[in-house]
Amino acid sequence: MRNKRNATIALVLGTLACLVSGWLLLRGATSLETFPLNTLNPQGRKADIIYSLVVPVFAIAGLVFILVEVGVLWMAARFRRNHDDVEGVGEPVQVHGNTGLEIGWTIVPAVILAVVAVFNANAILQMDDTNADAIDVTVVGQQWWWEYRYDIDSDGTVDIITATQMVIPAGRDVKLAIQSRDVIHSFWIPALNGKMDAVPGRTHPLVIEAADPGIYEGQCTEFCGLSHGVMRMQVKALEPAAYDEWVQRMTTAPEQPTDEKALAGQEVFVQQCTSCHQINGLEPGAEAPYLYADLPNPNYGEDVGSTLLSQNAPNLTHLMMRDTFAGNLLDLYQGDSAVAVETTVGSAEAVPSGEPDTNNLKKWLRNPEDIKPMDPENNQGMPNLGLSEEQIDQLVAFLVTLK
Amino acid sequence: MADVAEIAHEEIEDVEFPDDSHATSTGISNPKLAMWVYLASDALLFGGLISTYLIYKNRPGEIPGLSGSPVRISELFDIPFTSMTTFILLMSSLTMVMSVTSAMRNDQVRMRLWLGTTALLGALFLGGQIYEFTVFVSEGLGYTSNVSSSAFYTLTGFHGVHVAVGILMLVAMLGMSLRQRIHAEAVEVIGLYWHFVDIVWVVIFTIVYLIP
Amino acid sequence: MTIVHQRSPLELPSGEPLTPPKPLGVFSRPKATSGWKSWFTTVDHKKIGIMYGVASMLFFLVGGFEALLIRLQLAVPGNDLLSADLYNQVFTMHGLTMIFLVVMPLQSAFANYLLPLQIGARDVAFPRMNALSLWVWLLGAIFFNTSWLFGGGANGGWFAYAPNSGVAFTPGHGMDFYAVGLLIMGIGSTVSAINLTVTVFNMRTPGMSMMRMPVFTWMAFITQVLLVFALPVITVALFLLMFDRLFDASFFDVSKGGDPFLWEHLFWIFGHPEVYIMILPSFGIVSEVIPVFSRKPIFGYPFMVGSGIAIGFMGWGVWAHHMFASGMGPISVLAFSLATMFIAVPTGVKILNWMATMYGGRLRFTTAMLFSIALVAMFTIGGLSGVTHAVAPADTQQTDTYYIIAHFHYVLFGGALLGLFSGMYFWYPKMFGHFLNERLGKWHFWLMIIGFNATFGPMHMLGLQGMMRRTYTYTDGQGFNVWNLVATIGAFTLAVSILIFMYNVAHSYRKHKANPVDPGPDPWDARSLEWMIPSPTPEYNFAELVVVEEFDEFWHRKYGHDEEGRLVRIAKTEDVVQKPGATGIHLPSPSYWPLVLAVGLPLVGYGLIFNLWWAVPGALITIMGIFGWVMEPADDPDGGHEHHEDESPSDDPEAAAELTDGAESGEASDEETVAADAEQTEEAPVG
Amino acid sequence: MNENDTDAGHFGKEDPGSEPEKSSGGESAVAAPPSPVVASSAGDDPDVDGRHMGHLDAGHTHGPTDGQYFTIFWVLFALTALEVSTYFWESWFGEGDAVRRVGVTVLLIIMVIKFFLIAGFFMHLRFDSALVRRVFIFGLIVAMVIYTVAMSAMNIWTDNGNPWFDDPPPPITTTTVPEAN
Incomplete structure (x- = not known):
């Protein structure tokens, strides 16, 4: 019978189509190099827990998907009305229902889901475990960048404040305390763990762990206004020794610049930038020679006596210890890739090497709003300071000394 | 909604068709049923506002360092005064119910009398609430002073608006009763609204005013 | 029950309706039932349903255009077709348009058109309230979209998470339009939901028990119940947001102790039932x-x-x-x-x-x-x-x-x-x-x-x-x-x-x-009651009410089955369906007042956003609308139908019109309740 | 006041004072049209415009008498007085957690009693069709459950106090924002 043949064809084609689309879906599980934010390539303990839960759930869903889609297609072909069908002959049997069947297909999915639920509950509870050697980092979201605060010696004072790129030791749990200064943001490093919102007035915990050294790309995922789309961040995981070196560098004041241009730039910085950006120990309007300090002032925005949002700007004391700046939009060092978006697994260095990309810094200083949409009139983001080319040159010469 | 299913099952068993062509399927008149559905919906509105107040009522005291007035609105409550207005509103429920029974007895005169009394008592309650607000504001706790005052004024304000709307309906009904006969059911439906407003006040008075 | 007729000796003559009350108002009662004017005054659930449908399809084009803009912007990396700010407005408005201006009103269109037909009724329980909900929604939707002319659409996402939706972080008027516009549309939806809930409970034709209702009627009914309970929750949230934005309250200002979670919970308590409302x-x-x-x-x-x-x-x-x-x-x-x-x-x-x-x-x-x-x-x-x-x-x-x-x-x-x-x-x-x-x-x-x-x-x-x-x-x-x-x-x-x-x-x-x-009454050989009546549906729906004896009544009047359970035709469709051309059926009279009442609300909205004084004319119009509504009988006494005495079966007073008339003052005051409740929108913040 | 004050006698078959629940709230009451009340009213007075009212007012036939209304009012009055008195308990019985706890419990219980007295008698919920009772109670239950859950999710089951997070850093208060407009 024609219908039966059609039904067989539908069966085969439907199954093929489902398999192809399933394969396309799983193609998502490719390298982190191509897809820096890939969710299907876990690189740490916590992300592994999620991944090992996702795979069976996807498998079950895929199976149901194939059954239903193929079933619909098969029925459409099998029970199609033919042109030569006559009313009154071979009409369908009027089935009103079948209680046993109905109860069956209520209970079977419920049981399947109950099994999944057990694993689900187990995973949810596992997400909070930490190892004994975990370190603490406070993460603060602000429109539109991230700040990280480290209390290395656990004495209650902040020892390191940095932005955009968080540095963690590989193989150790990192307990993040996520907070926000203005609106709700969400901290998300897909390779290391799921996301967690940064809600003003609350502190939210999240544990991340990177098995290997590397740079892991992240992205703010809760809509936070104008520049939400480009509010990016990175986590750089270092070998324990390299991490110690990084801590060492970050807790020591940078060297005083010596060349004239850089000194002039320092002057410009103190006049133009210190009302928002902090370099440990540099005060707005301070008199030369400037005194650097080891410890950052964690309340810098408030010390300035201002209430503006933008006045809490990234701490630039060790700017050149990072690989990227401007909310992870621009590279600080000349490298092979033109964009700052990257996830590299395997190696990472405590102190970035290479030539500083001064063009990027200049581009940013000429008009930050070109790079990242901002609204300084409403105190959101960095204003265009109207610096002259000479001032920009001097500033860049100064900034590259901050290592 | 599970209830609805039960109803459905009950109904399927014996369906008789009333000859009275005015009958609704459930035997409850449309306006009355609509009012009940509306009141059930309103329960969620007040639930939301009461929850908001409960969440915020201690905020100025509990969390140090917040901007705005540190005074909680509950520190300003004058319980004896509010008890008076509560009694007034409670009494208005009684007069409302008397109005309904009068209307059902087709005693239009008494019905008008009780309607008028109810509206008057409602107005007294509203006046008391406005007086209370002015006292709070003069004590320095305005609508925008802190979250507890904002939540308090919003909650009681919404209740006050409901009372005001109820008074308008009572007065309108009174006016219309001079022009045409009022069905007892119309009075009853408004009565439902009025009692609901009273019920909400029962909850607000207990939860907001009396529980410290 | 004779109580109504017992006279109290104290009863004043004024209590006696000597003459049928005439509508008090500036308008004479509209009479037209056809022509373009009739669409503005109609209380016919079918016309209202069609207007819901047409309007939401127009908004579908708007939302679709916004979707195309989004896709164009994202077609290639680093595109600068839209600025970040404009993009935020476009995706927010796309979501809100598709949810509140397309899918919800489209389901309203079908529910309005089909619910009364499928339960065998002549109209909904409250025909004028039905018109009110259409106009409130439509004018609210237009009001909401006029935000494009006043400095840009809403740009905080459809979920409008506080505090980003607050005035400090989103200073434009877009989010004001969001709060006020959704409140106005919420009034329309609440009225409609209560109306249709009561319709399904109360207006079923004899024999149409709940478990004989078509599945569409059931699903639309559940939707209305969900709306009845979900809308007040978002109303609370929107009021809090509006007070924050327009009157400097601090519900979501963290520095004063506000909690952004309150918004999240309130929004999603509404937002999740909303998903089922749409599906x-x-x-x-x-x-x-x-x-x-x-x-x-x-x-x-x-x-x-x-x-x-x-x-x-x-x-x-x-x-x-x-x-x-x-x-x-x-x-x-x-x-x-x-x-x-x-x-x-x-x-x-x-x-x-x-x-x-x-x-x-x-x-x-x-x-x-x-x-x-x-x-x-x-x-x-x-x-x-x-x-x-x-x-x-x-x-x-x-x-x-x-x-x-x-x-x-x-x-x-x-x-x-x-x-x-x-x-x-x-x-x-x-x-x-x-x-x-x-x-x-x-x-x-x-x-x-x-x-x-x-x-x-x-x-x-x-x-x-x-x-x-x-x-x-x-x-x-x-x-x-x-x-x-x-x-x-x-x-x-x-x-x-x-x-x-x-x-x-x-x-x-x-x-x-x-x-x-002529497609005939039953072009698809279908099963439910609406296919028993001529196409397009006559104004009175059913010439005579159908007495239902089982689920799929119409189908079972056409078909039986043999011992094997196979389908056998037992009657010709022509013999089962109703004939067109019935006359003398009393229908609810058209009215201006729902439109008048609805016009006031957006004006109040503009007043709230820009200058409270501007709200005064809007409030006056709304109050006038309520007044006219209350004073106008649900049925036109000059309409020519002395239906109380009319015992002819074709004028069977089972019709909706009759029912609402049966408790006319009750209905009027009840509607006043809802209308007056709507009025809170402008009263609460002012007072 | 006695029961005959209402027009109950008119309906003969129903005794307004006795167990109203049973006559109106029973199994068949939902599909109220077939209820005997309607039948009797229609049968007794076929000619009146009670056609409008007969079945509509069916629910009231079991309603309380005026006297009962007054009784309920005095009960409510007394309960409210008792409620208000809790305000003075601390000055009478001395301060303390126990007094406060008992006070709050008493208040909540009285609130519920008052709520259902008004709803049940003044709003006729006890005597009305089961449908309205279910609609209203459903609304109440939904309201109570969801708001209770939401409030607990916000204030009790939060992460601030998460066991592994022994000593969370103090929240960074948001920066005050500039005057709007």
Whole structure:
């Protein structure tokens, strides 16, 4: 019978189509190099827990998907009305229902889901475990960048404040305390763990762990206004020794610049930038020679006596210890890739090497709003300071000394 | 909604068709049923506002360092005064119910009398609430002073608006009763609204005013 | 009950209605029932339904245009077609338009048109309130879209998370329009929901017990119940936001102790039932279409109804699954995650029942049937991706990525909209008296399915590859290029299919004008009561009320079955259906007042946003509307029908008009309640 | 006041004072049209415009008498007085957690009693069709459950106090925002 043949064809084609689309879906599980934010390539303990839960759930869903889609297609072909069908002959049997069947297909999915639920509950509870050697980092979201605060010696004072790129030791749990200064943001490093919102007035915990050294790309995922789309961040995981070196560098004041241009730039910085950006120990309007300090002032925005949002700007004391700046939009060092978006697994260095990309810094200083949409009139983001080319040159010469 | 299913099952068993062509399927008149559905919906509105107040009522005291007035609105409550207005509103429920029974007895005169009394008592309650607000504001706790005052004024304000709307309906009904006969059911439906407003006040008075 | 007639000796003469009360008002009572003017004063549920439908299709074009802008912007990395600010406005307005201005009113259109017909009533319980809800919604929707003229649309996302939606972070007027506009539309929806709930409870034709109602009626009814209980919650949230933005309150100002979680909870307590509000009517439509074109009854009717109720019920307990990543704590996450997983069960029952209905049937692939089958296939995908993020840890990876976008477009487009299109093709002859062209319809269908899958299928992959939502651009190195381009091409394919649909409407109308062909009362050989009456539906719906004896009454009057259970025709359709041309049926009279009342509300809205004094004229108009409404009898005493004495069966006072008249003052005051309640919008903040 | 004050006698078959629940709230009451009350009213007075009212007012036939209303009012009055008195308990019985706890419990219980007295008698919920009772109670239950869950999710089951997070850093208060407009 024609219908039966059609039904067989539908069966085969439907199954093929489902398999192809399933394969396309799983193609998502490719390298982190191509897809820096890939969710299907876990690189740490916590992300592994999620991944090992996702795979069976996807498998079950895929199976149901194939059954239903193929079933619909098969029925459409099998029970199609033919042109030569006559009313009154071979009409369908009027089935009103079948209680046993109905109860069956209520209970079977419920049981399947109950099994999944057990694993689900187990995973949810596992997400909070930490190892004994975990370190603490406070993460603060602000429109539109991230700040990280480290209390290395656990004495209650902040020892390191940095932005955009968080540095963690590989193989150790990192307990993040996520907070926000203005609106709700969400901290998300897909390779290391799921996301967690940064809600003003609350502190939210999240544990991340990177098995290997590397740079892991992240992205703010809760809509936070104008520049939400480009509010990016990175986590750089270092070998324990390299991490110690990084801590060492970050807790020591940078060297005083010596060349004239850089000194002039320092002057410009103190006049133009210190009302928002902090370099440990540099005060707005301070008199030369400037005194650097080891410890950052964690309340810098408030010390300035201002209430503006933008006045809490990234701490630039060790700017050149990072690989990227401007909310992870621009590279600080000349490298092979033109964009700052990257996830590299395997190696990472405590102190970035290479030539500083001064063009990027200049581009940013000429008009930050070109790079990242901002609204300084409403105190959101960095204003265009109207610096002259000479001032920009001097500033860049100064900034590259901050290592 | 599970209830609805039960109803459905009950109904399927014996369906008789009333000859009275005015009958609704459930035997409850449309306006009355609509009012009940509306009141059930309103329960969620007040639930939301009461929850908001409960969440915020201690905020100025509990969390140090917040901007705005540190005074909680509950520190300003004058319980004896509010008890008076509560009694007034409670009494208005009684007069409302008397109005309904009068209307059902087709005693239009008494019905008008009780309607008028109810509206008057409602107005007294509203006046008391406005007086209370002015006292709070003069004590320095305005609508925008802190979250507890904002939540308090919003909650009681919404209740006050409901009372005001109820008074308008009572007065309108009174006016219309001079022009045409009022069905007892119309009075009853408004009565439902009025009692609901009273019920909400029962909850607000207990939860907001009396529980410290 | 003689009480009413007993006279009290104290009764004043003034209590006696010596003359029928005349409408007091500036307008004379409108009389027209045809012509363009009649549309503004009509209280006919069918005209109101059609207006809902037409208006929401126009907004569909607006929302679709916004969608195309989004897709164009994201077609290539680093695109600067739209600025970040404009993009934020466009995606926010796209979401709000599609939800509140397209899918919800479209389900309202079908519910308004079909509910009374399917339960065998002559109109809804409160015809004027029905008109009110249409006008309040429509004018609110227009008000909301005028924000484009006042400095830009809403730009805080449709979920408007505080504190980003506060005035400090979003200083423009867009979010003001969001709060006030949604409040106004909420009034319309509440009125409509209460009205239709009462209609289903009370207006059923004799014998139409709850468990004999068609599945569409059931699903639309559950939707109305959900609306009744969900809307007050968002009303609270919107009032708090509005007071924050316009009157300097501090509900969501963290520095004063406000808590952003309050908004999240209130919003999603509404927001999750809202999802079912959008999808359940489409489930109902499919449950009507598939049995008709399979020539089999719906499989497991009680389970279909029960699962609908279960979905509606469980929909209240799962709202926080939108907040798995919000940091609400592992206990809440665990509880809501488990609750969410099991909501898949009743949905799965529905899908399997639809398939069982098709099994062994004799399927006719009309366009309506194709859309319905497509819903089963596409919604399954959306449902399954839903299960994958009911698993909370997985959801923390997926939420706020394009995976979610894919999921809810498969649910809302592949579910709700495909169902609604199915309904359009199915009931078009009943509504307008002619078919939509089937050939064009199939073009529309196939292009839409291809375009839809090309647009939203790739978003699954984009999401898993980590592309986040609400991003105005992406960078070349992120690996999102290919699928974004595919999605954009798909979006334009979708747009073409919509153009074909529009052309189909125009083309079919022209052909019908040139060469009218009566589709007859029952063009599809269908099952429910609305197919017993002429097409297009006469104004009075049913010439005589149908006494229902079983589920699918109309079908069983046409067909019986033999010993094997196979279908046997027992009566000709012509003998079963009702004849056109009944006269003397009393219908509710048209009225201006709903429109007048509704006009005032947007004016009050502008007043709230720009200058409180501007609210005064709006408030006066609204109050005038309420006054005129209350003073106007529900029925026109000059309408020529002395129906109280009229005992002729054709003027059977079972009709809705009669009922509302039966308690006319009661109705008036009740409506006043709701109307006056609507008035709170302007009263509360001022006072 | 006695029961005959109402027009109950008119309906003969119903005894307004006795167990109103049973006559109106029983199994068949939902599909109220077939209830005997309607039948009797229609049968007794076929000619009046009670057609409008007969069945509509069916619910009231079991309603309380005026006297009962007054009784209920005095009960409510007394309960409210008792409620208000809790305000002075601390000055009478001395301060303390126990007094406060008992006070709050008493208040909540009285609130519920008052609520259902008004709803049940003044709003006729006890005597009305089961449908309205279910609609209203459903609304109440939904309201109570969801708001209770939401409030607990916000204030009790939060992460601030998460066991592994022994000593979370103090929240960084948001920066005050500039005057709007």
